[in-house]
Amino acid sequence: MILNILLVIVGIVLVLVGADKMTDGASSIAKKMNISEMIVGLTVVAMGTSAPELVVSLMSALKGTPDLAVGNVLGSNIFNTLLIVGVTAMVCPMIISKNTVKKDIPFAVAGSVLLFIFAFNKDIARWESAILLAGFIFFMIYTIRQAKAGNIPPEDDDDEQEKKDLKTWQAILYVLLGIGGLIYGSNLFVDNASAIAESLGVSKAVIGLTIVAGGTSLPELVTSIVAARKGKSALAIGNVIGSNVFNILMIVGLTGVICPMQPNDITILDLSVMMGSVFLLWFFTYTKYKVERWEGAVLTLAIVLYMGWLIYGAVSGSQSPDTAVLDSITAPEL
Numbered sequence: 001m002i003l004n005i006l007l008v009i010v011g012i013v014l015v016l017v018g019a020d021k022m023t024d025g026a027s028s029i030a031k032k033m034n035i036s037e038m039i040v041g042l043t044v045v046a047m048g049t050s051a052p053e054l055v056v057s058l059m060s061a062l063k064g065t066p067d068l069a070v071g072n073v074l075g076s077n078i079f080n081t082l083l084i085v086g087v088t089a090m091v092c093p094m095i096i097s098k099n100t101v102k103k104d105i106p107f108a109v110a111g112s113v114l115l116f117i118f119a120f121n122k123d124i125a126r127w128e129s130a131i132l133l134a135g136f137i138f139f140m141i142y143t144i145r146q147a148k149a150g151n152i153p154p155e156d157d158d159d160e161q162e163k164k165d166l167k168t169w170q171a172i173l174y175v176l177l178g179i180g181g182l183i184y185g186s187n188l189f190v191d192n193a194s195a196i197a198e199s200l201g202v203s204k205a206v207i208g209l210t211i212v213a214g215g216t217s218l219p220e221l222v223t224s225i226v227a228a229r230k231g232k233s234a235l236a237i238g239n240v241i242g243s244n245v246f247n248i249l250m251i252v253g254l255t256g257v258i259c260p261m262q263p264n265d266i267t268i269l270d271l272s273v274m275m276g277s278v279f280l281l282w283f284f285t286y287t288k289y290k291v292e293r294w295e296g297a298v299l300t301l302a303i304v305l306y307m308g309w310l311i312y313g314a315v316s317g318s319q320s321p322d323t324a325v326l327d328s329i330t331a332p333e334l
Contacts (some may be wrong), residue, residue, distance in 0.1 A: 014325070182223065
């Protein structure tokens with residue numbers, strides 16, 4: 001028990017340090033390449049923090065259980081949009097650029113709508129997955145062209161002079177080490193916190209819906225909070241939007257092309273929460289190009305209510321726990 005507690009603390013420290021270093025490295029790369037931090041958030045940071053979901057989904061496809069990928073993506077995107085943006089905005093209101101609201105977030109909205117339509121009949125065919133994968137390729141081409149064309153000006157940077165002095169190799173090393181710390185730290189946290197809870201008699205269902213869910217969301221959550229507190233709102237929101245787009249278009253698309261999926265355990269409510277959450281975020285950002293603290297509280301309340309419903313069903317036995325969501329928050333073995 002004592003060892004588990006110590007390892008939980010180590011895991012949290014690794015996640016915090018990893019988020020801090022990755023934010024510094026990504027910000028430095030953006031400045032050196034004279035591109036927006038939003039672009040870096042949409043690509044490098046988003047893919048890095050989505051690495052656990054990618055591993056889980058690809059491994060499930062190779063093992064003949066590709067429907068796990070849909071639950072993995074669904075749970076991750078719900079947490080990204082509601083919990084991560086919500087908590088981050090409550091800690092520090094997030095300023096969103098006009099370009100992000102009008103051009104980047106719509107990709108996440110479109111991807112959510114497509115996944116809703118394709119998963120509605122419990123059967124995602126190869127051609128549907130190919131459409132998602134093609135959408136991801138288009139998104140990446142669009143993002144890279146945005147960066148090259150300089151349509152998004154790099155953010156002004158007068159703070160923390162030492163970041164400007166990072167050499168290119170140091171910035172890349174910071175990003176790689178940061179991603180490693182995030183992934184390894186979150187797994188360490190999940191494994192040992194689950195062991196502690198189980199030794200105290202907490203059911204596995206409740207552990208999966210709380211500790212595991214929060215633990216596997218730590219990379220995106222801590223990265224976004226650290227970035228927002230450092231005045232890097234673009235990096236924070238880019239991390240969330242990029243992760244959502246990557247999860248749906250790349251992960252489901254690639255996994256479905258490898259093996260068609262029948263996500264029988266996905267419910268209409270789960271799909272609706274996933275799609276409704278991104279529409280709600282879009283609405284909040286569209287009004288004042290900012291996510292206020294009270295709006296963050298609304299998003300956080302939504303995830304609390306949704307998780308409460310899942311936990312109630314699991315504990316009361318009135319319904320079986322939502323298998324798709326439980327699967328979606330299982331910590332990957334990296």
